[in-house]
Amino acid sequence: MAKLIRHEGIVEDEWSVLRFPAKEEPLRKQAGKPVLFKLTGEASATPDEIANLAVPEGKTIIPLPLWLARSDELAARLAAATLGVWIDSHESPEALAGSLDDLNRFAVIAVNFPRFIDGRGYSIAALLRTRYGYRGELRAIGEVLLDQLFYLKRCGFDAYALRTDQNIDDAARRLRDFSHPYQAAADQPLPLFRRQARGLTA
Amino acid sequence: MYQYDHYDQTIVNERVAQYKDQTRRYLAGELSEDEFRPLRLQNGLYIQRHAPMLRIAIPYGLLSSRQLRMLAHIARTYDRGYGHFSTRQNLQLNWPELARVPEILELLASVQMHSIQTSGNCIRNITTDPFAGVAPDEIVDPRPYAEILRQWSTFHPEFAYLPRKFKIALNGAAQDRAVVQWHDIGLDLIRNEAGEIGLRVLVGGGMGRTPMLGSVIREFLPWQHMLTYCEAILRVYNRYGRRDNSFKARIKILVKALGAAEFARQVEEEWTHVKDGPSILTQEEFDRVAACFTQPAYETLSDQVPGLNARLAQNKAFANWVRRNVHAHKVPGYAAVTLSLKKTGVPPGDCTAEQMELVANLADRYSFGELRVSHEQNLILADVKKADLYELWQQARLGGLATPNIGLLTDIVCCPGGDFCSLANAKSIPIAAAIQRRFDDLDYLHDIGEIDLNISGCMNSCGHHHVGHIGILGVDKNDQEWYQISIGGAQGNDSSLGTVIGPSFAAEDVPGVIEKLIETYLEHRTEEERFIDTLRRIGVEPFKARVYRGTRDNKAKEVVNG
Structure with a gap:
């Protein structure tokens, strides 16, 4: 089993992440450079790919398009708490929120970072926590590196599947890079100026 | 501070x-x-x-003398x-x-400084009017708002990996000296009819490859909502800004693609969710920050300084400096002074450690220990007694900081260019130096009058060439450095974008081209007109015709601009 950071501890990960099989995609270029990102709202998979993807037994985190298309068939898995869902950086948290009366019926929701410089996942997490009332495990997957952990935590993540080459023993420290951040965020709804009496004498 | x-x-x-x-x-x-x-x-x-x-x-x-001494030590x-x-x-x-x-x-x-978020795809240093707090035309002092934005944007967890860099500027005066129209977010501090303070919000301005003026998306935002509204803008941008092409990733492209009205609608929709949250500013927090920007202990002085007029009459060099480098102040008997970093032969904006120490000393002696950096790359002592001007001038002169050229042709705004920067297509400092040498005659320079000349070594526009009355842009053609010249750009309340006059020039031809542009202006100007005024009256054509007269490129121009 792979290792996972949950809160600040290292645990064995009992979940597996189901992805669409990798396929040859034609290299797209913009201004002479390869395009690294999908645009927000772009399709993730074809209807066939969605219909043909088998969901294995055991605790499984499935892609959002699969959940949106096949939620009826997966209802029992959801009730048995063996189903999670993951959302990609170009996908819509609104669609996820609209697909279920209460997102907390998911034991885990994961947000994928296709590349660590893709910052959309931070907004997705913030929305799931602050707007759509999700209180369960919110997990960062994909290109998750040590130096993102503090920001991820602040946006509401509480579990992190670090890329395998990262020094997992360093994670707890990285989650505490700063002790008194200025802004309100998902992990701390009050900005510093409402949390602390500020001033030169403090 | x-x-x-x-x-x-x-x-x-x-x-x-x-x-x-x-x-x-x-x-x-x-x-x-x-x-x-x-x-x-x-x-x-x-x-x-x-x-x-x-x-x-x-x-x-904004800098203190203590901080500037540390910068000198580090340099x-x-x-x-x-x-x-x-x-x-x-x-x-x-x-x-x-x-x-x-x-x-x-x-x-x-010394309470850092280099946080001065680069990268995140919210950059907040900028504002270098005359904040002292300008006679100020409506609201922007500094407390700028500091509150600085704190909010520092390590904002959601906005550290934006599609592209993000720049916010604030202006609180009648005349905009913070170029708010050219920023990703521009904020104009204003008062409504009830006298309440609020912000006019502009979004989507920017220079670079696709220069664009910002669009107003809200006419009056109560100041308490500054952070929540910025959060809404940034969230829409972070989610929907293009990441597939870095040339199209700035917020201006998103605003343009959606249209300002639709972008505004999305921001307002996002804002309804966050506007009444805990990030609304409190009066208490505002007061705490604003207490740092109180007026220094000004003396009660007359605006008439004995002996100053006689000095000005006797000493032409001093008079030139006062005319160009000394600015009005809201308190009688005081003035703001620009120390020029545009001496001929020195790259614009460059400052030696010794000069920094001298400026720190001058700030301590004459300006309550503080100074400002202007976006035109000069240093400003904002609170100088008029009675001290002569003494200050003498000392600044010894340090090479009293070139009387503020607002004139040789007060060139210039990026480091190809001598240093790996992004640049072409060098910019030698171009600035060649122009400064060509126009080294002070009387001629003062006769030409106010003109902004801006040079960027590439499309990234760090030298703000789009808004120069004359703009020079370094371009790369077949691995050779060429310079494209535009005229008619302007910053401030009447911002405009320069027009490219035609095919580019080799480096050695640039000073001659500038000369022809200036001659055209001198021939056509009326008594009171600045370069930009004449240009706006007579249009670009007479300038183009003069520059390309008799050149083979005159024909090429028709094709290029056709």
Whole structure:
């Protein structure tokens, strides 16, 4: 089993992440450079790919398009708490929120970072926590590196599947890079100026 | 100016520790080049042509003499004894050693400074009017708002990996000196009819490859909502801004694609969810920050200074300097003074460690120990007694800081260009120097009058060439450096974008072209007209015709601009 950071501890990960099989995609270029990102709202998979993807037994985190298309068939898995869902950086948290009366019926929701410089996942997490009332495990997957952990935590993540080459023993420290951040965020709804009496004498 | 409390200090100290560890891991091979890049950029560290370049944040351009002395010390110890003040009111060092940057950050932290978010795809240094707090036309002092935005944007967890860089500017005066129309977010502080303070919100301005003026998306936002509204804008941008093409990733492209009205609608929709949340500013927090920007202990003085007029009549050099470098102040008997960093032969914005120390001393002696950096790359002592002007001038002159050229042709705004910057297509400093040499006659310079000449070494427009009355842009043609010239750009309340006059020129031809543009103006101007006024009256054609007269390119021009 792979290792996972949950809160600040290292645990064995009992979940597996189901992805669409990798396929040859034609290299797209913009201004002479390869395009690294999908645009927000772009399709993730074809209807066939969605219909043909088998969901294995055991605790499984499935892609959002699969959940949106096949939620009826997966209802029992959801009730048995063996189903999670993951959302990609170009996908819509609104669609996820609209697909279920209460997102907390998911034991885990994961947000994928296709590349660590893709910052959309931070907004997705913030929305799931602050707007759509999700209180369960919110997990960062994909290109998750040590130096993102503090920001991820602040946006509401509480579990992190670090890329395998990262020094997992360093994670707890990285989650505490700063002790008194200025802004309100998902992990701390009050900005510093409402949390602390500020001033030169403090 | 703003004084750090325990929390501010803790944040910069923790940043030093964090970056020290990141640098260590990079040097040990634990962080790849690609992974270290955004980390070092968000600390202002570029890898340049010769060496790394470190961009030190000077929040909204405000510095104390103590901080400037530290910058001098750093420039001397870790660099080659000078620094470059940039068009974003920051200071750039061109030769620091990557491994020693953490030491520099430690020294900066000891004087309440840092280099946080001076580069990278995040919210950059907040800029504002260099005459904030002293300008006679000021409506609202923007500095407390700028500091509150600085704190909010520092390590904002949701907006550290934006599609592209993000710049916010604030203006609180009748005349906009903060170029708010050219920023990703421009905020105009205004009062409504009830006298309440609010913000006019502009979004989507920017220079670069696709220059665009910002669009107003809200006419009046109560000041308490400044942070929640910015959050809404940034969230829409972070989610929907293009990431597939870095040339199209700025918010201006999103605003243009959606249309300003639709973009505004999305922001307002997002804002309804966050507007009444805890990030609404409190009067208490505003007062705490604003208390740092109270008026210094001005003396009650007459605006008439005995002997000053006689001095001005007798000493032409002093009079020239007063005319160009001394600015009105809202308090009688005081003036704001620009120390020019545009001496002929010195790269615009460059300042030696000795000059920094001299300026620190002058600030202590004449201006309550503080100074400002202007986006035109000069230094400003904002609170000088008029009675001290003559003495100050003499001392500034000894330090090479009294060139009486503020607002004139040789007060050139210029990026470091191809001599230093690895992005540049062409050199810009030698072009500035050649123009300064060509127009070295002070009487002629004063006769030409006010004109903004801006030079950028590439499309990234760090030298703001789009808004120069004359703009020069370095371009690369078949691996050779060429210069494209535009005229008619302007910043301020009547902002406009320059028009390219035709095919580009080789470096050695640029001063001659500028001369022809100036001659055309001198021939056509009326008594009171500045260069830009004449140009706007008679149009671009007479200037073009003069520049390309008799050249083969005259024909090519028709095709290019056809």
